[in-house]
Amino acid sequence: MTEKPTNNSFIKIAMLCILGLLIAAAIAFYFIKPIIVKDHLPKPINIDTSNQPKLGKSHVKIHLVAFEDLKCSNCARFNVEVFPYIKKQFIDTGVANYTLINLAFVPGSMPAANAARCVYMQNKKLFFDFTEYLFQNQPPENQDWATVPTLMMDAGKIKGINTDQLAQCLVSNPYESFIQNNLKIAIKAMGQQVETPALYINGIKVDPLTKEQINIIIKAIQ
Helix, strand or coil, rough: CCCCCCHHHHHHHHHHHHHHHHHHHHHHHHHHHHHHHHHHHHCCCCCCCCCCCCCCCCCCCCCECCCCEEECCHHHHHHHHCHHHHHHHHCCCCCCCEEEEEECCCCHHHHHHHHHHHHHHHHHHHHHHHHEEEEEECCCCCCCCHHHHHHHHHHCCCCCCCCCHHHHHHHHCHHHHHHHHHHHHHHHHHHHCCCEEEEEEECCCCCCCCEEEEEEHHHCCC
16 A cells, blocks of 8 residues: 655655755855856956056966054054965965055154065065054054154164165165055045045945955956
């Protein structure tokens, strides 16, 4: 005698079918979402990154460009909380490279920007060591801390910087016009409302500037 299916059996089968459909839909959305996101991304812009400090391999598909000011407190927060993630996930793995365009529009930040440029011209490999130290040890933004004596002390914490050469560079202040031109690059990218930190991925601005949004954009353009 054949036993008829019970209501419980039908319920179990229905639940399994629904679960299967949900899993299939989730998998499909996982692959389709980057296409949807890519279609809704803003139009990328061209940013001149020539002669700017870079990290990572040159021949990669993903290019990240950051605009920052060394006295900017939000920039310090970005470098402490977000940049290490970017470096570990994308730069160190060879997925992307990273360019920092250093601005000086926060009052009193030109000496710090000039010092960073002096370090870069002295030894390109030490630029990010120096700026990382400044961001990690940054005093409050409203303090006038970016002075020659303070910057010299900060530079002394970075192994390899020739402090005698740096002192001469800080006094002569040879890179002010270069830093001012960086602001022009930022204005061209953002308009008159320049803000830092600002991050662009292949010319597309990351907004909001979060790890999640960085992942979304990179996945969409890979």
